[in-house]
Amino acid sequence: MTGSLTLVILMAVMFGAGISIMLERSLTRVLIGFLLVGNAVNVLIYLMSGAPGLAPILGEGVDPDEISDPLPQAFVLTAIVINLGITAFMLALIYRSWWLAQLGAKGDLIDDEEEDLHDAEEAADLIRISAEDDAAVQEIIEASDEEFVDSLDDELELEASARDDLERRGPSTGGSRPPEDER
Amino acid sequence: MTAALVPLVVLLPLLGAASALILGRHRRAQVGVSVAVLAAVAVVAGVLLATVDAGEPLAVTIGAWPAPYGIVLVVDRLSAIMLLVSAVVLLVVLIYAVGQGVADRHRETPVSIFHPSYLILSAGVFNAFIAGDLFNLYVGFEILLSASYVLLTLGGTGERIRAGVTYIIVSLVSSLFFLSAIALIYGATGTANLAQLSVRIAELPENVQLILHLLLLIAFGIKAAVFPLSFWLPDSYPTAPAPVTAVFAGLLTKVGVYAIIRTETLIFAEHDLSMLLMVVGGLTMVIGILGALTQADVKRLLSFTLVSHIGYMIFGIALTTQLGMAATIYYVVHHITVQTTLFLTTGLIERFGGATSINRLAGLLKASPLLGILFFIPALNLGGIPPFSGFLGKTGLFLAGGEEAAADPATAWLVWVVIAAGAITSLITLYALTRFWNMAFWRPRDDLDGYESVLLGSVLEAPEGATVTATKTTPRLMVAATTVLVVVTLLLTVFAGPIFGLADRAAANLIDPSVYISLVFPGGAP
Numbered sequence: 179m180t181g182s183l184t185l186v187i188l189m190a191v192m193f194g195a196g197i198s199i200m201l202e203r204s205l206t207r208v209l210i211g212f213l214l215v216g217n218a219v220n221v222l223i224y225l226m227s228g229a230p231g232l233a234p235i236l237g238e239g240v241d242p243d244e245i246s247d248p249l250p251q252a253f254v255l256t257a258i259v260i261n262l263g264i265t266a267f268m269l270a271l272i273y274r275s276w277w278l279a280q281l282g283a284k285g286d287l288i289d290d291e292e293e294d295l296h297d298a299e300e301a302a303d304l305i306r307i308s309a310e311d312d313a314a315v316q317e318i319i320e321a322s323d324e325e326f327v328d329s330l331d332d333e334l335e336l337e338a339s340a341r342d343d344l345e346r347r348g349p350s351t352g353g354s355r356p357p358e359d360e361r
Numbered sequence: 362m363t364a365a366l367v368p369l370v371v372l373l374p375l376l377g378a379a380s381a382l383i384l385g386r387h388r389r390a391q392v393g394v395s396v397a398v399l400a401a402v403a404v405v406a407g408v409l410l411a412t413v414d415a416g417e418p419l420a421v422t423i424g425a426w427p428a429p430y431g432i433v434l435v436v437d438r439l440s441a442i443m444l445l446v447s448a449v450v451l452l453v454v455l456i457y458a459v460g461q462g463v464a465d466r467h468r469e470t471p472v473s474i475f476h477p478s479y480l481i482l483s484a485g486v487f488n489a490f491i492a493g494d495l496f497n498l499y500v501g502f503e504i505l506l507s508a509s510y511v512l513l514t515l516g517g518t519g520e521r522i523r524a525g526v527t528y529i530i531v532s533l534v535s536s537l538f539f540l541s542a543i544a545l546i547y548g549a550t551g552t553a554n555l556a557q558l559s560v561r562i563a564e565l566p567e568n569v570q571l572i573l574h575l576l577l578l579i580a581f582g583i584k585a586a587v588f589p590l591s592f593w594l595p596d597s598y599p600t601a602p603a604p605v606t607a608v609f610a611g612l613l614t615k616v617g618v619y620a621i622i623r624t625e626t627l628i629f630a631e632h633d634l635s636m637l638l639m640v641v642g643g644l645t646m647v648i649g650i651l652g653a654l655t656q657a658d659v660k661r662l663l664s665f666t667l668v669s670h671i672g673y674m675i676f677g678i679a680l681t682t683q684l685g686m687a688a689t690i691y692y693v694v695h696h697i698t699v700q701t702t703l704f705l706t707t708g709l710i711e712r713f714g715g716a717t718s719i720n721r722l723a724g725l726l727k728a729s730p731l732l733g734i735l736f737f738i739p740a741l742n743l744g745g746i747p748p749f750s751g752f753l754g755k756t757g758l759f760l761a762g763g764e765e766a767a768a769d770p771a772t773a774w775l776v777w778v779v780i781a782a783g784a785i786t787s788l789i790t791l792y793a794l795t796r797f798w799n800m801a802f803w804r805p806r807d808d809l810d811g812y813e814s815v816l817l818g819s820v821l822e823a824p825e826g827a828t829v830t831a832t833k834t835t836p837r838l839m840v841a842a843t844t845v846l847v848v849v850t851l852l853l854t855v856f857a858g859p860i861f862g863l864a865d866r867a868a869a870n871l872i873d874p875s876v877y878i879s880l881v882f883p884g885g886a887p
Contacts, residue, residue, distance in 0.1 A: 205526065212533055219540045226548030249430070250547060253496055257540060260503045264533065267510055271525065278519045 181225045189225065192218035205272045209265065216261045220254045227251070363412045366405050367421045367434050370444060370487040373398050373405075378480035385473040392459050395476045399455055399483065403448035410441035414863060418870075418880045420493065428881050429554045433493030435881060438867035439690060443490045443619055446694050447612050449849065450701050451483050453842050454611075457705055458604035460838025475515065482508035482608070489616050493881060495543050495553040495628075498620065502539065502584070506532050509613060512605045513597065520600050528597035535583035542576035549573065555627055556881035559874045563631040570632045577624050578634070585617025587675055588645035591668045595652065598667075599660035603708025606660065610667050611701030615693055618674050625678050626686070626871040636772065638679035643779040646672030646786040653793045658718045659707050662797060666743060666790050667700055673786075676779055677758050680765045686868035688757030691861050695742075695750040695853055702739040702846040709735065709843060710801070719797055724806030733802050735843050740798065742850055744791030750853040755787060757861070 196214030199207050227250035232240065234248035377398030384390045413419060413436055423432040436444070458475065485505025492498040510532075514525035547553055549569055550561040562570060579590070586594040594614075598606050625638070649669030656662040674696070677689030707717060709732055714722045726733040742749035762780045766773035853860060870876045879885070 208530060212530075212537075215537055219537055219544060222541060223544040223547070226544050249553070250544075253543070253547075253553075256496070256500065260500075260507075263507060264510075267507070268529070271510075271514065271522065271529070274514075274517050275522050275526065278517075278522060 181228070182230075185221055185225055189218050189221040192221065205268075205275060209268045209272065212268070213261070213265060216257070220257055223250045223253050223257065363408060363417075364419045364421050366409060367419055367436055367491060368423065369405050370402050370409075370448075370491065371484050373402055374480045374484035374487065378477040378484065381476040381480060385477075388473075391473065391476050395455055395480060396452070396459070398480060399448060399452040402483070402487065403445070403452055406441065406444040406448045409436050410438075410445050413438055413441045414866065418876075420880050429552055429557050432497055433554065433556075433881055434491045434497075435493040435555075435877070436491055437870055437877060437880065438863065439619075439622070439871060440490050442690065442694065442863065442867060443615075444487060446697050447486050447490070447615075448483075450611055450697055450846070451479075451486070451608065453846050453849075454604050454608050454701060454705065455479060457607075457708070457839050457842035458602075460836040460842060461602070461604060461708070474511065478508045478511040478515075479608075481505075482512065486612055486616055490619060492555075494555055495546065495558065498623075499536075499539055499543060502616070502620075503536065505613065505616065506536065509609065513601050513609070515602060515605065524597045524600040527593055531583060531593040531597075535580050538576060538583070539580035542573060542580055545576065546573050554881070555623065556878040558628050559630055559878055562628060567632075570629065571634075574624070574629045574632055574634055577628070578621065578638075581617050581620040581624060582641075583617075585614050585621060585675075586668050586671055587617075588641055588648055588668075588672070591645065591649065591671070594668055595661055595664040598664050599658065603704065603711065607701045607704035607708070610664070610704050611697045614667065614671060615697050618671065618678075618693060621675070622678055622686075622689070622871065625681070627874050627877055630874040633681070635679040635681050636775065638675055639772075639775055639779055642672045642675030642679055643782045644672070645669065645675060646779075647782050650786045650789045650793070654789065656793075657720055659710065659797050659801070660704075660717050662793055663700070663703055663707065666793065669786055669790065670696055670700070670743070673755065673758055673783060676783065677761065680758075680761050680776075681872075682761055682765055682768075683865070683868045683872045684764060685758070685761035686871050687861065687865040688754060688761050690864040690867055691750075691757060691857075692754035694860070694864070695754045695850070698846060698850045698853065699739050699742050699751065702843065702850055703736070703743065705839075705843045705846060706732070706736045706739065709839060712839075714801070719800040722801035723804040723808060724802075726802040727806075731840065735840075735847055736802070737798065738847055739850060740794040741791075742854075744794055745787040746791070748854060750850060750857060753854065753857050753861070755783065759783065 192214050196211045196216075196218055198211070199214065200211030202208065202211070227247040229246070231246040232244050234245045234251070236242065236245070377394050380394050381391045384394060409419070418438075419434075419436040420428075421434045422428060423434065426432070458479070462475070482505050485501050485503070485508060487501075488504060489498055489501030492501050510525065510529050513528055514521050543553060546558065546562075549565055550558060552558060552561060562573070565573075583590045583593075598609055601609065625634075646669050649665055649667075649672065653662050653665035653669065656665060673692055674689050677685045677692060680686070710722070710725065711717050713729055713732055714725055716722055738749075742751045745751040745755045759780050762776045766776040
């Protein structure tokens with residue numbers, strides 16, 4: 179069997195370089211290594227077709243013994259197509275893996291969702307702040323109510339008409355107080 | 362006439378995949394196409410098996426290019442058996458997946474991608490089974506592997522990407538081995554046609570044969586998950602969706618086993634590496650099952666039993682006798698169905714119990730007796746309890762081993778050691794599965810601490826972990842599909858006689874490579 183020494187050396191270098199790169203941790207380097215080894219195998223298939231000859235097209239006046247073997251060329255073409263498809267998939271996978279590593283599952287939220295989430299958080303803050311304000315206001319009102327009731331108690335013994343007044347206000351002060359569980 | 366049916370088993374799924382892709386937005390139409398295509402392939406495979414078993418093996422040359430140059434599709438008894446079993450299993454799992462997809466529509470199972478990928482996977486599997494030359498076998502492998510990459514990383518969650526990277530890189534390395542082997546074999550013999558190789562390989566020098574043989578065995582060994590090359594499997598299979606794991610576990614490793622059968626009986630029929638295969642088979646059994654002992658997650662446990670039971674088939678192939686080969690074929694059929702069933706049942710357990718770990722499951726038998734039956738029968742079957750098919754398959758293998766040991770006293774001790782390893786492996790399989798049964802099915806629910814808050818507990822323990830999923834409704838379609846497969850495993854037991862007879866006739870064809878050669882080259886190999 180005759181073959182080109184240059185191709186053999188090229189194949190050996192590609193195999194060696196490819197395998198050593200494939201052993202690295204980075205996925206991109208693994209992909210580059212796979213491409214190198216894949217192409218080294220393609221060169222190997224081509225080498226196995228024996229001595230180079232005429233283009234493998236049978237026509238008038240072409241001696242079938244002088245053309246090169248077409249079958250390995252078909253193999254290589256198929257292998258190249260398969261490698262192309264797998265490389266595309268690997269690139270998508272590497273991108274996805276990078277995406278997950280950089281952003282985590284949070285990265286999957288699209289901008290709108292993230293904004294909505296942001297808005298929701300702000301709204302929650304607002305509600306909490308306004309609830310605190312409300313509670314403070316409520317406390318002041320209650321305190322003033324109690325003062326008012328105390329002052330009424332002082333007057334209670336003095337005037338009987340004041341008692342009627344107190345009975346009218348009593349439920350209304352109770353009503354203005356929010357129930358305990360709501361706070 | 363029936364020869365025209367042969368290319369259909371590959372063409373139908375490929376056309377179906379294209380239509381499913383076009384129909385991506387019409388869920389019902391897509392499901393209809395996928396189910397119809399796989400049902401049609403199952404019917405075609407049945408017709409092919411009947412034809413071939415009637416004594417009319419089929420060889421089809423594509424595009425009318427004559428045999429050594431063109432692509433030959435060959436259907437002998439082994440191919441037909443594998444076609445029929447895989448078509449039935451693929452169809453049932455598809456129905457299960459449809460049931461699951463109908464129930465939950467979330468982004469982890471984008472069904473519009475699932476159906477085309479699944480059909481392409483089927484096309485690859487079928488193509489590998491009928492390939493008549495080494496390069497077409499490689500193309501079949503690549504088709505099914507490319508589809509399996511997509512299915513394994515479905516949804517692209519962090520966990521699946523991690524598992525997928527391991528699987529893809531290991532598969533790529535195996536493919537590179539396979540392609541290099543094809544190149545070297547072509548360089549040495551000038552052909553890739555299996556029938557022609559069978560004749561020409563035998564004429565090569567002993568050392569060249571050894572290198573080529575080992576290269577092919579490494580490539581197929583990675584795919585079949587044979588012991589030193591099996592490390593990738595338990596890490597990559599369990600994270601996929603339940604139907605995907607079931608198909609991968611049932612079929613993909615068996616495609617590797619099928620390729621090893623062809624390598625040993627046809628391509629290197631004259632070159633004997635049976636001692637190596639026997640040692641490797643024994644180690645695969647024992648080391649695989651020791652891994653299963655320590656697993657708490659039932660998906661990982663089953664992945665380890667899967668690796669372990671590949672060892673039985675490798676042992677059967679290594680015997681190189683007709684009885685050994687027949688038992689291997691029967692065991693392959695049994696294992697495809699039973700392993701797929703167990704993974705489907707695990708999917709049901711995951712939905713019903715909300716987890717797959719024995720630390721979080723309890724009281725399932727009381728909660729769902731049907732689920733108990735669906736797990737119990739295949740579990741006993743896998744463990745090799747009589748009268749199930751697992752017992753029959755193992756008995757066949759051990760009988761063949763005993764015959765081989767009696768015929769060849771020089772290697773008898775090795776055969777007996779591997780048979781002992783097989784018996785122990787069978788017991789440990791039973792122990793591992795019984796442990797899961799006791800914890801998940803028999804243990805009262807009250808024994809499980811904090812049962813009420815399975816979900817809360819898992820979140821507190823591992824906020825990022827995903828081993829526990831919420832309990833969901835269990836659709837009837839999923840239960841029905843699993844039940845059908847359990848019935849199929851029982852039928853393998855009931856009709857064990859005729860099926861073993863068929864396997865025996867297939868083995869008779871395999872043992873004598875001249876049958877295959879005269880099928881492809883009626884006038885003798887050129």
